[in-house]
Amino acid sequence: MAKLHPNYYMLKARQEELISRKNNVNTDFYNGIFERYENPVLTRDHVPVEWRYDLNPETNPYFEERLGINAVMNPGAIYLDGKYYLMARVEGADRKSFFALAASDNGVDNFRFLRPIVLPDTCPEETNVYDMRLTQHEDGYIYGVFCSESKDTSSNDLSAAVAAAGIVRTKDLVNWERLPNLVTLHSPQQRNVALHPEFVNGKYAFYTRPMDDFIETGSGGGIGFGLCDDITHAVIDEEKMTSIRRYHTITESKNGEGAVPIKTSKGWIHIAHGVRNTAAGLRYVIYAFATDLNDPSKVIAEPSGLLIGPREAERVGDVSNVVFTNGAIVNENNEVFIYYASSDTRVHVAKTDVERLTDYVFNTPLDPYRSPDCVRQRVRLIEANQEYLKQ
């Protein structure tokens, strides 16, 4: 066999340096709620050289990248046997995404891609897949719920598409069984669907996001919640509303479930996304809310405003002004790792712990929804603080 091209070794060395680089807390940022880190945890440069280059010098004499990667984003996340796994959305230069698994021992650096996931190809019309939520369900399976996108052949508009929730399951992150897509009897389209980790009234429970069409949620009022009897033919009739969209807030245009909810002693904590429209296009931020332990559709806490917004370098990328999350991990020390992508380009981690996150969700004031009330809310804070400043 002919020798490998010298640039292969150059790329491998660079990649090794990138992957083994220690990630430190970004000390310029403080809000007491979570820490940001200096470096992204997963980027297109983390994708193995062998996944992109043909190493055969005869068929690739100039060592050109044959199958480029455009972006790595929106990972599902799961903690298994002390390892932090990310199921990333990897987007090829061809705009199609696939899922690939990466793992790290500490959740903040040294993430290495293990393998691309080849899902059972059961939907002939499916064109793209993305944004998988991984749920460790009490039935013993790990489920992946993702967006399955197809062309809308009923419309003359070339861009018209249909979004549905695809469902796969596994016991080992290696072998995947594909189940039929979720059917929601009252919503024509679905994106941002996540499976709740526990049975609710003996049924499988999904967070949904009813939509009238592909981009606009239309009459869809927010993050839905529905039950189904049989996960192998998942059909949801009624979708109750949980966190709803509101005028002149961060969720005005759309919102959607992000990570699988985190169980705490006070309630299920949800880390979701909210979208508003601007002259510069849609702006995506991450927010949090909590639902009742016994009735996970009932919102019991709604801290005002955003939890994570795109900052500095995060603001720029393929789809600028976006932070998006669909995966979080809680480890045995109650540390919380929120994985989020910025501008549909790379993946970051925000770290907190269950106690601080709970305090944020339950003790951050509510949004008064009107500017005059918001300023009064702030003045009350300032006046109360005067007492402490006198000390």
Ligand code: BGC
């Ligand atoms: C893109 C997604 C995006 C969606 C709605 C899809 O075609 O792949 O990233 O969220 O359109 O804009």
Ligand code: BMA
């Ligand atoms: C969506 C999501 C994400 C993406 C976001 C911004 O609707 O499903 O895939 O991060 O748009 O482009």
